[in-house]
Amino acid sequence: VSDYELDARRMLCPMPVIRTQDKVEQLKPGDTLCVVCTDPGAVHDIPAWCRVNGHQVTDIQQHEEEIRISVLVCDGQ
């Protein structure tokens, strides 16, 4: 279970990425965030954003149209 949840359903990329970025900026290393989205592009874009900005995707679950991406906030290095 993640510490925080972000509802990005019906948003199209890059909006789920932007909302993830904005939320992660408010969190501290070690926090976990679950991004709930429906745009299949987010499955590629959120992990890519995490890789370039030094965070980790720990799990991706897809159930019908809904995608749940778990992010571990790191120190961004």
Add this chain to the structure above:
Amino acid sequence: MNKTRKAAALISGGLDSLLAAKVILDQGIHVEGINFFTGFCVEGHTHAIRKKDKAKPKRNNALWVAEQLGIKLHIIDIIEEYKDVVINPKHGYGSNLNPCLDCKIFMVHKAKEWIQEHGFDFIVTGEVIGQRPKSQRKDTMPVIARESGADELLLRPLCAKNLPPSKPELEGWVDRNKLHGFGGRTRKPQMALAAQFGLRDYAQPAGGCCFLTDRQYSQKLADLWKARGSRRYELDDIMLLKVGRHLRPRPHFKMIIGREDGENKFLHGYRKQYTHLFTRSHKGPLVLIDGEVTQEDIDLAAQIAARFSQGRNAAKVELEVQWLQGDRQTLSVVPIAVEAIEKDWYL
């Protein structure tokens, strides 16, 4: 010990901005990328919506570029502020509703604000003199630097040798001799430099990365403004202009007709904001109605929707209408004849 200088590179996801950032990165500068999201970006959306585009890579090119370069990328939502650029461009539009020069000035201005907030030293863009007819000309390059407020903090590494030295060059933060003097519309120097860097698989430039450069999209936006009697839009409006067939059979209403399952699903998300209809007796599109409509209008819309369904040749097609006020209605209509759909209804 020399201080490590920091540059913010505007990353569109295309080749030029990738190369510009790489040139500066290779000079030992700490580079981070900025990508602005205006709502009109071609990136992602349409690929994610349409099933026929499923085979296309869903990657966000700006993120892909950042990953290739090993730099951070900050994607910044400028949707609200950007409206003024689209609606009131001081320098006018290009061949469609593309306010390219004002857009570049605005983005560099936002980048200037960003470097001030984040303690960065200068801005890097992938501009090349002569590359684009509106915003990348010899006479407009100084306009961008001046009107954005970036002035000498704006460095264009791909054509720097054709321009007066910027502050990073004058101060010796970067070596001007290792910058480039590209110019004109040819892509060959960029492709050669990409090969030199061992870069392949970069996004191919194909008319820019903005829907506003697209003639048909611009026509739909102009129609939206005309129908509303004012030049304004919300994000949902400009997203919907990217999806479906748009027909305006009467001046006071427009139909947005899903072309396939992916688009129907996308439009389904807007069903509570619009009167909408869908076929029940045959497989067919979901149709949103934009505008205030009467029963007579809905009867016409139903006939048109039936024409775009698999019941197009049937004697009757049954549809369900869900009015914005919440009422439901079932209609049975004869699909409209192809020749009765006037050409100028298509936007």
